Amino acid sequence: MSVASEPQESPSGSTGARPGAVGFLTDVSLCIGCKACEVACKQWNQLPADGSVAGSGLTGFSYDNTGDLGATTWRHVAFVEQAPAPTGDLLAGLLGSAPTQMAWLMLSDVCKHCVNAPCLDACPTGAIIRTRFDTVVIQDDVCNGCGYCVPACPFGVPQLGEGDRGAHKCTLCYDRLVDGMEPACAKACPTDSIQFGPISELMPRAVERVTELQNRGVEQAHIYGDRAWGGTGGINGLNAFFVLTAPPETYNLPASPQRPSDQVLPAFLTTAAAALGLGLAAVAALRGR
Amino acid sequence: MNTFARRWEPDRRGRRAAATGALAAQRGRTSADEARGSYYGVPVIHRAHWHWLIILYFFLGGITGACYVIASIAHLVGPSEDRRLVRAGRYLSFVALVPSPALLILDLGRPGRFYKMLRVVKLRSPMSVGTWGLTVFGGFSALSALVQAAEDGILGRGLRARAVGRWPSKIIGIAGMPWGLFVAGYTGVLLGATAVPLWAKNALLLGPLFLASAFSTAASAIGLALSAAQGTEPATLERLERLERLTIGAELGLLAASRARLSATAAPVTTGTPGALLRYGTVGSGLLVPLGLHAVARLTSEKTGRRLGMLSSVLVLVGGFLLRYVTVVGGHASADDPRATFDYARQEQSGTPA
Numbered sequence: 001m002s003v004a005s006e007p008q009e010s011p012s013g014s015t016g017a018r019p020g021a022v023g024f025l026t027d028v029s030l031c032i033g034c035k036a037c038e039v040a041c042k043q044w045n046q047l048p049a050d051g052s053v054a055g056s057g058l059t060g061f062s063y064d065n066t067g068d069l070g071a072t073t074w075r076h077v078a079f080v081e082q083a084p085a086p087t088g089d090l091l092a093g094l095l096g097s098a099p100t101q102m103a104w105l106m107l108s109d110v111c112k113h114c115v116n117a118p119c120l121d122a123c124p125t126g127a128i129i130r131t132r133f134d135t136v137v138i139q140d141d142v143c144n145g146c147g148y149c150v151p152a153c154p155f156g157v158p159q160l161g162e163g164d165r166g167a168h169k170c171t172l173c174y175d176r177l178v179d180g181m182e183p184a185c186a187k188a189c190p191t192d193s194i195q196f197g198p199i200s201e202l203m204p205r206a207v208e209r210v211t212e213l214q215n216r217g218v219e220q221a222h223i224y225g226d227r228a229w230g231g232t233g234g235i236n237g238l239n240a241f242f243v244l245t246a247p248p249e250t251y252n253l254p255a256s257p258q259r260p261s262d263q264v265l266p267a268f269l270t271t272a273a274a275a276l277g278l279g280l281a282a283v284a285a286l287r288g289r
Numbered sequence: 290m291n292t293f294a295r296r297w298e299p300d301r302r303g304r305r306a307a308a309t310g311a312l313a314a315q316r317g318r319t320s321a322d323e324a325r326g327s328y329y330g331v332p333v334i335h336r337a338h339w340h341w342l343i344i345l346y347f348f349l350g351g352i353t354g355a356c357y358v359i360a361s362i363a364h365l366v367g368p369s370e371d372r373r374l375v376r377a378g379r380y381l382s383f384v385a386l387v388p389s390p391a392l393l394i395l396d397l398g399r400p401g402r403f404y405k406m407l408r409v410v411k412l413r414s415p416m417s418v419g420t421w422g423l424t425v426f427g428g429f430s431a432l433s434a435l436v437q438a439a440e441d442g443i444l445g446r447g448l449r450a451r452a453v454g455r456w457p458s459k460i461i462g463i464a465g466m467p468w469g470l471f472v473a474g475y476t477g478v479l480l481g482a483t484a485v486p487l488w489a490k491n492a493l494l495l496g497p498l499f500l501a502s503a504f505s506t507a508a509s510a511i512g513l514a515l516s517a518a519q520g521t522e523p524a525t526l527e528r529l530e531r532l533e534r535l536t537i538g539a540e541l542g543l544l545a546a547s548r549a550r551l552s553a554t555a556a557p558v559t560t561g562t563p564g565a566l567l568r569y570g571t572v573g574s575g576l577l578v579p580l581g582l583h584a585v586a587r588l589t590s591e592k593t594g595r596r597l598g599m600l601s602s603v604l605v606l607v608g609g610f611l612l613r614y615v616t617v618v619g620g621h622a623s624a625d626d627p628r629a630t631f632d633y634a635r636q637e638q639s640g641t642p643a
């Protein structure tokens with residue numbers, strides 16, 4: 001497993017977000033892992049608890065409760081414990097001058113509300129729509145549970161519900177947005193690790209934050225969700241983007257996912273070429289002598 | 290509820306238990322180790338829920354489409370004694386078609402809402418265009434079977450039946466052929482247009498592979514029906530077997546190309562049970578053995594030859610089914626593997642096929 005540790009480009013902060021788009025800036029360097037966002041999301045959206053194993057409420061991975069995003073988990077706080085790299089310097093170890101403390105990385109993951117959303121491309125019923133806020137929402141009364149959006153999302157966000165067999169994911173609190181309220185998770189976050197607002201305001205803030213972090217010596221700080229990381233390929237940016245302080249893989253985020261539907265036309269063309277070839281083979285084989 | 294709560298656990302345990310090759314090195318790793326290259330081995334993407342219903346549909350969809358195409362082509366270019374082949378192709382196409390919509394609808398989480406598929410046409414969604422393609426093709430397949438039945442006198446000798454029997458079946462066949470090809474091949478494109486590494490990385494070849502397999506299984510199904518029915522001209526069967534050989538060759542080539550394209554991403558379909566099924570079930574007994582049987586059959590008496598031909602047809606059909614099974618099940622394993630997902634996302638960006 002080779003994980004490149006350096007961001008490929010300096011954070012340009014550019015995305016293809018449409019004018020008037022709103023979204024989340026989730027800054028891992030401010031997250032304290034309190035899970036207020038998870039709870040607020042479940043409360044507002046009336047989602048059942050999950051991850052409750054033998055009453056402990058923990059997964060066994062650090063302090064993670066839910067493991068990943070799913071039909072009933074639309075915010076997921078990931079806990080990454082990083083042991084200091086062994087220096088191999090015995091003396092430094094004995095004298096206590098080698099770093100011994102675990103590093104804690106916490107990230108509140110969420111649907112990215114992609115600028116060109118693969119789930120929306122895939123949905124054959126038109127249940128998944130782009131709202132006037134440039135967010136991506138599944139209309140539950142249209143979804144027929146075909147499940148195609150599930151493997152189409154390169155971030156593993158939507159999932160079919162256990163009970164109602166429809167696909168579910170974060171709505172970016174569409175119902176709150178129409179009433180002029182910010183999403184429940186952003187409202188609840190005590191450290192402003194989750195910030196809500198227009199992308200045009202959030203993105204410069206993220207660029208500024210990354211610069212500040214880098215100046216403070218957090219060299220790996222970068223934006224995930226602009227055209228350098230995460231929102232590349234045909235996806236063209238994430239309306240819910242992140243400030244990360246480690247390579248995306250550390251947080252279970254793919255570095256540069258592609259938009260799957262960009263493959264549809266080329267794949268149909270190769271299939272058509274094969275159809276032509278096989279059809280000619282059939283003509284050759286079945287022709288009367 | 291507990292299985293839902295810890296949905297990743299079986300996969301983690303499964304991966305630890307699989308003590309083969311590089312995986313063996315993972316045994317005894319602590320969760321801190323696991324967290325190094327990925328997030329505790331938790332899958333990055335969600336796997337599709339597809340299973341038997343969809344695998345069976347992929348198989349039958351190939352047969353219904355390709356049977357129709359083979360029948361139409363035989364009708365156009367084949368000698369008149371091949372009318373039996375045309376007839377068998379049309380009936381088989383219809384027989385394979387009938388369960389297809391039912392399989393697709395039963396697979397939906399909310400089957401009662403299947404009609405929601407028909408409220409939009411989305412060219413970027415292979416599932417959307419596939420639904421429409423299957424709907425249109427279903428009309429052609431049913432129509433051709435109807436005309437055939439009228440010609441055969443199955444619908445009786447009434448005026449109306451005779452009128453239907455005079456409909457231009459050749460023209461219907463030509464018009465339906467593109468739709469048959471579409472139905473036989475689009476399922477590969479559908480898998481390719483996802484984030485699942487095993488499918489997405491091979492997106493350009495999955496459609497052609499499924500199409501080639503559709504042709505070989507359809508030719509085998511028709512051959513089986515014709516051999517079972519007495520009185521088929523040996524020349525007709527010989528032409529079908531020629532088609533079988535050509536399409537088997539194409540399938541072998543496409544499988545080899547896919548293997549090369551996928552390299553390490555192919556692990557879920559080269560190792561373990563799926564690997565064995567693909568190697569021995571599809572490639573071995575489903576493609577290579579039938580080729581050998583065709584060669585042997587030439588050296589034997591006609592009766593034995595026909596038996597061997599039937600055996601090879603059955604093997605091709607089983608191999609074609611296993612190809613669908615392995616592709617789907619392998620995709621699930623691929624989706625569950627965070628490293629495969631990470632590698633795919635990195636490679637596509639740098640543009641270097643590994």
Ligand code: SF4
Nearest residue numbers: 111112113114119153
């Ligand atoms: S992250 Fe996944 S579910 Fe969210 S908009 Fe993008 S593709 Fe859709």
Ligand code: SF4
Nearest residue numbers: 123143144146147149
């Ligand atoms: S499961 Fe529902 S939302 Fe997802 S692609 Fe199918 S119809 Fe659309």
